[in-house]
Amino acid sequence: IEGFEYEYFDPTTVPDYVELEYNGHILPFTTYMFTGDGRVDIYWNEIVDLSIPGNGMIEGSTRVDAYSIPNNELKDYIEKREYDYRCVKQYLESKGYEVERAYFGSEDGEAILYRNTDEWHFLTHMDPEFVESEDIIKDLDI
Template sequence: MYILKLCQGELSTNVGLFHTIEEGREFISQLHGYHYEVIEGFEYEYFDPAYIPDYVELKYNGHIVPFTTFMFTGDGKVDIYWDEIVNLSIPGNGMIEGATRVDAYSIPNDELKDYIEKREYNYICVKEYLESKGHDVERAYFGSEDGEAILYTDPDEWHLLTHMDPEFVESEDILKDLDI
């Protein structure tokens, strides 16, 4: 199931829940100014709130959902996001489908445990190696756009070594790959 979420700047509004994204698109495409594009393999959906009347009703599956131009700030397009959600009230068969955010990256749920273990293992290897060479080591930039990173001192100045991104995790020999 998917939640239709409308985002404009810091403003975010959950609209409704749909069994499929296609059902949701059928609903939201009733809005004037709705756009769906695929650019370099990435899907983008949005609408221009300037095309929304003062008041309009979108009808879908016996529901009436009111919209108004006053729902939005008027500062540019409104992005459309589809958040997948699992109905945990229905019996399952193991790992839920989907992905989990780790820093700035989405990792498939069925790979998440191995990803985290490998990421932390690689961090410990780098940290222990750098500390054995007399460097102070810190993790930094948690929650940043590029994700968490490893910093070290040389001798009193801090340097960025690497972000702990999927490439960092996939490394079979992190010390060799980082050339340290």
């Protein structure tokens, strides 16, 4: 009788965005594709045959919070999302607010909270609409 082999990894070791390249294929990974605390269990499903030479980014999408982002847009999406967060955080802190990211792993994904007293206020989810904004400070009307 053969036993089960459990495979897992610690998601805190994954950077904001990284591309794993093998035999001409590019497989995107981001820390934001994992929810919850603790280890990530690996359940293997058939994907692109990486032993056959590829020609770039693999087809499909990657989960970021509660949203599926096409792999060919993922790097730009992550970079813009984090840039917009830093802009909002810097702006609010310059106005005397404390800023926090919250709701990681929730149904609607991560959000930005702020406070200047004892009460936290919800500002916005860091969803695709947040990322698509041309001027995030203006669009949030803060």
